[in-house]
Amino acid sequence: MSLVVSHLTVHHGAICAVNDVSFTLTQGELTAVIGANGAGKTTLLRTLSGLNKATQGSATWKEQDLLHSKPEHLVRSGISHVSEGKAVIPELTVAENLDLGAIWRRNKKERILTRDEVVSIFPRLGERLAQRADTLSGGERQMLAIGRALMSKPQLLLLDEPSLGLAPLIIEQIFQTIRELTTAMGLTVVLVEQNAMGALKIADTGIVLNLGSVAISGNAASLIADAQVRAAYLGY
Amino acid sequence: MIQFINTTLIGITAGSIYALMAIALVLVWRSTRVINFAQARMALLSTYFGYEAMVRTNSFWIALLVAMLGGGLFAAIIELVFMRFLLKRSASGPIASVAPIIATLGLYGVIRAVTASIWGGQELQIVAPVSNVGYSIGTETLVFSPLKLLILISVGVLVLLLSLLFQKTNIGLALRASAFSPEIASLSGIKVDLVRTLGWSLAGAVGAMAGMFQTVDGTGTFSPDSIGFTLLFVSGFIAAVIGGLESLVGAVIGGLLLGLVISFVLMYISSSLFFIAPFLVLLLVLFIRPQGIIGVKAARRA
Amino acid sequence: MHKLRSIHHFGLFVVFGFILFLASNRVDELRVYQGASVAVFVIAIASLILLTGYSGQVSVGQGALMALGAYGAAVVRNELHVPILLSFFVAVLVAAVGGALLGAAAARLSGPYLAGTTLALAIGIPPLANQFSILGGEQGLAFDVGNPPARLGEDFTQYKWFFWIAALAALISMWLLSNILRSRYGRNWRAGRSNEVAAQLSGINTGRSKILAFTLSAGIAGLAGALLSMTIGTVSPSAFTYNLSLMLLAGAFVSGVSTLSGVMIGAVVLVGIPEIADVVANRIGSSENISTNLPGFLNYALLILTVLFVPNGPVEQHHARQARKAAMKKIKSLPKPSMEGNT
Numbered sequence: 046m047s048l049v050v051s052h053l054t055v056h057h058g059a060i061c062a063v064n065d066v067s068f069t070l071t072q073g074e075l076t077a078v079i080g081a082n083g084a085g086k087t088t089l090l091r092t093l094s095g096l097n098k099a100t101q102g103s104a105t106w107k108e109q110d111l112l113h114s115k116p117e118h119l120v121r122s123g124i125s126h127v128s129e130g131k132a133v134i135p136e137l138t139v140a141e142n143l144d145l146g147a148i149w150r151r152n153k154k155e156r157i158l159t160r161d162e163v164v165s166i167f168p169r170l171g172e173r174l175a176q177r178a179d180t181l182s183g184g185e186r187q188m189l190a191i192g193r194a195l196m197s198k199p200q201l202l203l204l205d206e207p208s209l210g211l212a213p214l215i216i217e218q219i220f221q222t223i224r225e226l227t228t229a230m231g232l233t234v235v236l237v238e239q240n241a242m243g244a245l246k247i248a249d250t251g252i253v254l255n256l257g258s259v260a261i262s263g264n265a266a267s268l269i270a271d272a273q274v275r276a277a278y279l280g281y
Numbered sequence: 282m283i284q285f286i287n288t289t290l291i292g293i294t295a296g297s298i299y300a301l302m303a304i305a306l307v308l309v310w311r312s313t314r315v316i317n318f319a320q321a322r323m324a325l326l327s328t329y330f331g332y333e334a335m336v337r338t339n340s341f342w343i344a345l346l347v348a349m350l351g352g353g354l355f356a357a358i359i360e361l362v363f364m365r366f367l368l369k370r371s372a373s374g375p376i377a378s379v380a381p382i383i384a385t386l387g388l389y390g391v392i393r394a395v396t397a398s399i400w401g402g403q404e405l406q407i408v409a410p411v412s413n414v415g416y417s418i419g420t421e422t423l424v425f426s427p428l429k430l431l432i433l434i435s436v437g438v439l440v441l442l443l444s445l446l447f448q449k450t451n452i453g454l455a456l457r458a459s460a461f462s463p464e465i466a467s468l469s470g471i472k473v474d475l476v477r478t479l480g481w482s483l484a485g486a487v488g489a490m491a492g493m494f495q496t497v498d499g500t501g502t503f504s505p506d507s508i509g510f511t512l513l514f515v516s517g518f519i520a521a522v523i524g525g526l527e528s529l530v531g532a533v534i535g536g537l538l539l540g541l542v543i544s545f546v547l548m549y550i551s552s553s554l555f556f557i558a559p560f561l562v563l564l565l566v567l568f569i570r571p572q573g574i575i576g577v578k579a580a581r582r583a
Numbered sequence: 584m585h586k587l588r589s590i591h592h593f594g595l596f597v598v599f600g601f602i603l604f605l606a607s608n609r610v611d612e613l614r615v616y617q618g619a620s621v622a623v624f625v626i627a628i629a630s631l632i633l634l635t636g637y638s639g640q641v642s643v644g645q646g647a648l649m650a651l652g653a654y655g656a657a658v659v660r661n662e663l664h665v666p667i668l669l670s671f672f673v674a675v676l677v678a679a680v681g682g683a684l685l686g687a688a689a690a691r692l693s694g695p696y697l698a699g700t701t702l703a704l705a706i707g708i709p710p711l712a713n714q715f716s717i718l719g720g721e722q723g724l725a726f727d728v729g730n731p732p733a734r735l736g737e738d739f740t741q742y743k744w745f746f747w748i749a750a751l752a753a754l755i756s757m758w759l760l761s762n763i764l765r766s767r768y769g770r771n772w773r774a775g776r777s778n779e780v781a782a783q784l785s786g787i788n789t790g791r792s793k794i795l796a797f798t799l800s801a802g803i804a805g806l807a808g809a810l811l812s813m814t815i816g817t818v819s820p821s822a823f824t825y826n827l828s829l830m831l832l833a834g835a836f837v838s839g840v841s842t843l844s845g846v847m848i849g850a851v852v853l854v855g856i857p858e859i860a861d862v863v864a865n866r867i868g869s870s871e872n873i874s875t876n877l878p879g880f881l882n883y884a885l886l887i888l889t890v891l892f893v894p895n896g897p898v899e900q901h902h903a904r905q906a907r908k909a910a911m912k913k914i915k916s917l918p919k920p921s922m923e924g925n926t
Contacts, residue, residue: 059914094468120470128468134461137454145458148451149470197470316695318702363887370891379641382698383836384890386643386829390883394876401872511825515706518699553714557707563700564688 047072047233048201053102055085055092062088064257065102070250072200075227075234077244077265079278080254086237087129089254090203093235094126095119106201121149125199129206129237132190135179139170142178142189146196156196163192166222184215188222195226201233208240216240220247241278245269253278283421288548289541290425294498296540297436301491302517303524303532304443305484310526311460312480313364315381319389320488321514323359326396327352327489328496328503332405341410341497348493349486356485360478363388397505404502407493432494439490440533443483447529456480491517512559516543519563615742617854619814622749624850626756627807628834629843630800633760635832636840637769638796639776640689644701645804646828647708648685652678652805653812653823657724658717667728671752674809675802682801686794705828709820723819726812749810756803761843763799772796833886839897848897856881 048070055063063085070076078086091097093104095116104111109122116126125146133142143163147156164171167188173181178189187207194202204223208216224247227234238244245251248265253274261274268274302321309317317323331348335341367384411427447453458466459476467473495513496503503509520539524531543558554561627649635641655677656670665673685704689697712718728748763769774782775789782789812818830853838849857878864874 059911096464096467115472116467117470117472120468126468128464132465132468134458134465136461137458141454144451144454145466145469145471148455148458193469316699318698367891370894378694379635379639380890380894382641382695383832384887386832387883387886387890390829390833390879391887394880394883397876398873398880402875511706515699515703519703522696522699556710560700560703560707563703567692567696567700568688 048104048106048235050093050104051102053089053092053104054100055088055097056100057088062257063092063099066254066257066259067102068252068259068262070233070235072233073227073231074250075224075232075236075248076250076252077241077248078235078237078252078254079239079241079244080260081278082239083256084254085257086254087205088257090126090205090235090237091128094124094203096126096128117149120197120199123198123200124203125194125197125201126203127190127194127205127207129209133178133181133186133193136177138175138177139181139189140174142193143170143174143196146193147198150197159196159198163195166195166226167192183211184219187211187215187219191219191223195230199232202227202235204234204236206238206240207236208238208243216243220244223247241274242269245279283423284548287424288544290423290429292541292544293537294425294429294432294540295544296520296537297433298491298495298498298513298536299516299520299539300533300536301436301439301487301494302513303520303536304440304529305488305491306517306521307524307526307529307532308480308484308487310521312456312477312484313360313368313381315364315368315385316518317388317484318382318385318514319392320484321492321510321517322389322392322396323352323356323485324488324492324495324513325503325505325507325510326355326392327485328407328492329396329400329405331489331493332407332503335407341408344407345490345493348489352489352492353482353486356488357478357482359388360481364481365474365477393505400505402504402506404504406502407496409497409501413498428498432498435490435494439487440529443487443529452479512556515559516540519559519566522563523566612740612742615740615746616814617858619742619746619749619810620854621847621850622746622753623807623810623814624831624834624853625753625846626749626810627804627831628838628849628853629757629760629846630803630807631831631835632838632840632843632846633764633772633803634796634800635835636842637764637772637776638793638800639693639772640793640796641694641698641832642701642800643698643825643828643832644685644705644708645800645831646823646825647701647705648678648682648801648804649808649811649827650709650712650818650820650823651681651801652808653726653818654712654718654724655805656809657719657726657812657818660726661724662717667748671806671809674805676805678805678808679798679802682804683794683798685801686797689797690790690793702825702828705825709823712820719819723817723822726809726816726818728813745814748813752806752810756806757843757846760803764843768792768795830882833882837885837889839893845897852885853882856885 050069051067053063053066054061066085066089068076078089080086088097092099093111095111095114095118099112102112106122106124111119111124114122134145137145140160143160144156147159150156164174169185170189170192173185178186181189191204191207207219207223211219220243223234223236226232236244236248245265245268250263251265251268252262253260253268261268261271269279302324305320305324306316309315309320327348330351331344334347335344338344363384364381367381370380409428411431413426413428415423415426417423445453447457455466455471455476456479458469459471459473460480463473466476491513492503492510495509496507499509516539517536520535521532522535523538524533524535539559539562542562546554546558627645630648631642631645634645652674656674659665659673660667660670685701689700692700712723718724728744771782771787771789771792774785774787775792779789808823811822815822834849834853836849837852838845838847860874860877860881864877
C-alpha cells in the first residue's frame with residue numbers, strides 16, 4: 046500500500062467538492078479516476094499535490110503525509126502533478142520547460158541524463174528544444190507537460206485530463222505512452238479523465254466519482270464490463 | 282549642433298536612470314502582479330542608507346553598495362511582512378484589484394513620514410565620485426561629463442548582469458517561471474514564496490541605484506520632498522508602461538525613449554512643460570500602443 | 584416607495600442641518616473652522632466614492648480636479664466680479680469639463696495604469712498655474728467670498744460664514760449624490776465595476792458610463808476645491824499638491840469607498856488626525872521632526888490598516904458580515920443533494 050487516502054473531504058467555501066473519499070494504491074498501479082464534470086476529480090488531485098487544502102481526512106504516500114505540505118515540498122518527495130490544460134509555460138522554450146521539472150535537483154549531470162531520457166521517450170520534443178512552448182501543437186504540449194513531470198524522477202504521478210482537447214489519434218498515443226511509462230518506470234499513477242473508456246483500457250483499477258463521493262471502484266476490466274458504468278460513462 | 286548633442290546626451294543619461302526605476306517596477310510586477318507605488322520612496326530610503334555610509338566612509342562606491350544592499354533587504358522585509366499578508370487578504374471581493382494600489386500608496390506615505398521623522402526635512406548631500414563638469418570638444422563644452430558617462434556604464438553593466446541572471450541561471454529560470462505561472466512553478470518544486478521575495482529584493486536594490494544616481498546627477502542633494510524622487514516614480518512608471526511591463530529590455534528601451542523625448546521637448550518646445558510632459562507622453566503611449574513597444578500581453582486591464 | 588425614501592432622506596438631511604446650526608452657535612472658532620474643513624472633505628471624498636467606489640476607477644488625481652474648480656471660481660470672481668454662488672457653479676463646470684476630458688482619455692485604462700496616469704496628472708497640473716499670469720503664478724489668486732450678510736447679526740463670524748456655506752453645499756450635494764447613486768446610473772456604474780464584459784452584454788455602454796462618472800465626480804471635486812480655497816482665502820498650486828490627492832484617497836478608503844454612508848468618517852479622520860497627532864506629539868514630548876510627520880504617518884498607517892482589515896470600509900464590512908451569516912444559515916438548512924446516478 047503506497048498511496049493511502051482515507052475519508053478525504055475537501056470544501057470550496059460552503060460547497061463540498063470531495064466527500065469522504067477513500068482508496069488505496071499499490072506501487073506500480075495505474076488507477077483511472079473517472080466521472081462527470083464537477084465530480085471532484087480535479088479537486089482530488091489538487092489536494093493530493095498540495096494545491097488545495099483538505100477539510101478532513103488523511104492521505105499518505107509511503108507513510109508520508111500529503112495534506113500539510115506545499116506542492117514544492119511534495120515534488121521533492123517524488124510526487125509530480127500535471128495539472129489540467131496542458132500545463133506548460135508558453136513563454137519559455139521547450140528546453141527551459143523541461144529544465145524546470147528538474148530545477149530543484151542538485152546533480153547537474155543527472156539532470157542532463159534525465160533530459161536525454163525524456164527526449165528519447167518524446168522524440169518530437171527533442172526536435173524542438175529551442176522553440177518557445179507556445180509554438181507547439183496541443184499534443185506536443187501535453188507531451189512536454191508530462192515530460193516536465195518526469196524530469197523530477199517521480200514515483201507518484203498525478204495526471205489531470207491529459208486527453209483534453211486533443212485529436213483522437215494523439216490521444217491514443219498519449220495513453221499508450223502513459224501505460225508504457227508506468228510499467229517501464231514502475232510509476233504509481235492516478236489518471237483523472239473524462240475520456241473514461243480510454244483511461245480504463247490502460248488502467249489496472251478504476252474509481253468512479255459522483256458529486257464528490259466514490260460511487261463505484263474496482264478492477265478496470267470489470268468496470269468496463271459493468272452495466273451501470275457503461276450506461277453512465279462509456280456510452281453504450 | 283552642440284545643443285542637439287547635449288540634449289541627446291542629457292536625455293540618454295536621465296533615461297538610463299528612469300530605466301533603472303522601470304526595471305524595479307517591472308521586477309515587482311512580474312513577481313507579484315502589483316505596481317508598487319512606493320518604489321521611489323523605497324529608493325529614497327535606500328539613498329538615506331547610502332548617505333549614512335557616505336558620511337562614515339567618504340566613499341561613493343561603498344555608499345552605493347550599502348544603499349543597494351539596504352534597499353534590497355528592506356524590500357524583502359516589506360514583501361515578507363506586508364505584501365504577502367495583503368495579497369492573501371485581498372484575494373477576492375470588489376476591492377481585490379484595487380487593494381494593492383491603495384496599500385502601496387499607503388506604504389508610500391508611511392515610508393515618507395518615517396524617513397522625514399528620522400532624518401528631518403533638510404537637504405543632505407551626496408558627493409559624486411567623479412566630476413560633473415562636461416567634457417570639452419575644442420572650444421565647446423558638452424553637458425556630458427565623466428559622471429554621466431559613469432552612470433551610463435554602471436546602468437549598462439547592471440542590465441547586463443540582470444539579463445545574464447535571468448536567462449542563464451537556474452535562479453533566473455525560477456524567477457521567470459514563477460512570474461509567468463506560479464502554479465506550474467510550484468508544481469515543479471520551486472519555492473514560489475521565496476522567489477517572490479527575491480524579486481522584490483532585486484527591485485529594491487535596483488531602485489536604490491536609481492535613487493543614488495538620480496541624486497548625484499542632479500543637484501547632489503536630496504530631502505524627503507525632493508521633487509526628483511516623485512518624478513522618478515512617475516517617469517519609471519511611464520517607462521515601464523512604454524516597455525510593456527513584462528520585459529527588462531522593454532523597461533530599458535522605455536526609459537531611454539522617455540528620457541530622450543522629455544529632453545527634446547524641454548529643450549526645443551518649452552521648459553515650462555517640465556511637470557506635465559510625463560503625463561502627456563503617458564497618454565500618448567497608452568493611446569497609440571497600449572501594450573507597449575515590446576510587451577505582448579495587453580495587460581492594462583489587469 | 585422610492586419617492587418615500589428620497590423624501591425620507593431629504594428629511595434626514597434637513598434635520599442634520601438643523602442640528603449643525605444649533606451646534607455651531609455653541610462651539611469655538613477653531614472647531615467651526617474645522618467643521619468647514621470637514622464639510623469640504625466630505626464633498627471631496629464623496630466625489631472619490633462615486634469615481635472609485637461605484638465606478639471602480641482608481642484616481643490619484645482628485646486634487647488636480649479640485650484645483651481646476653478652485654481656479655475657475657477664483658478667476659471668474661476676480662475678473663468678472665460675479666456673485667459667489669455663480670463662481671461656485673463655474674467651479675463645478677470647469678472641473679466637470681476637465682473631468683470629461685480626463686474621463687475620455689482614461690476610459691480605456693484601468694487598475695494601476697489608471698492610477699499611474701492620474702498620479703502623473705496630479706503632479707503635472709497644479710504647476711501649470713505658474714505658467715499663466717492670469718492664474719497668479721506661485722502665490723496664486725485671492726479668493727474672497729465676502730463678509731457674512733449683515734442680517735445674520737454681529738456675532739456671525741467669517742468662519743461661521745465659511746462653515747455655513749460649506750455645510751450647506753455639502754448637504755445639498757450629498758443629497759443629490761445619494762439619489763444619483765441610487766438611480767439607474769449608480770447601478771450601471773456598479774455593474775461596470777464588477778464585470779465590464781457582463782455589463783456591456785446587458786446593454787450598458789460602459790465607456791459612456793465611465794466618462795459620466797468622471798465628469799460628475801470632477802464637478803463635485805471642483806466644488807470642493809472652490810470651497811477649500813474659500814476657507815484658505817487664496818488659490819495657489821501649493822494647496823493642491825499630489826499629497827492632497829493621496830490624502831483624499833486615504834480618506835475615501837477609510838470611510839468605505841463603496842458606499843456613501845461612511846463619508847463623514849473619512850472627512851473627520853482627515854481633519855482630526857493632525858489634531859490628534861498634535862496632542863500625542865506634545866504628550867510624549869517628541870522632536871519637531873516627529874511631530875511634523877506624525878499626522879502623515881497616522882493617516883497612511885490608518886489607510887494600510889483599513890485596506891488590510893476592513894477593505895470594504897466599516898459600514899459595508901458590517902453589512903457583508905450580516906449577509907454572510909444569513910447566507911450560511913440558509914445553505915446549512917438546504918436538503919443534501921441525492922447520491923444516486925447522474926446524467
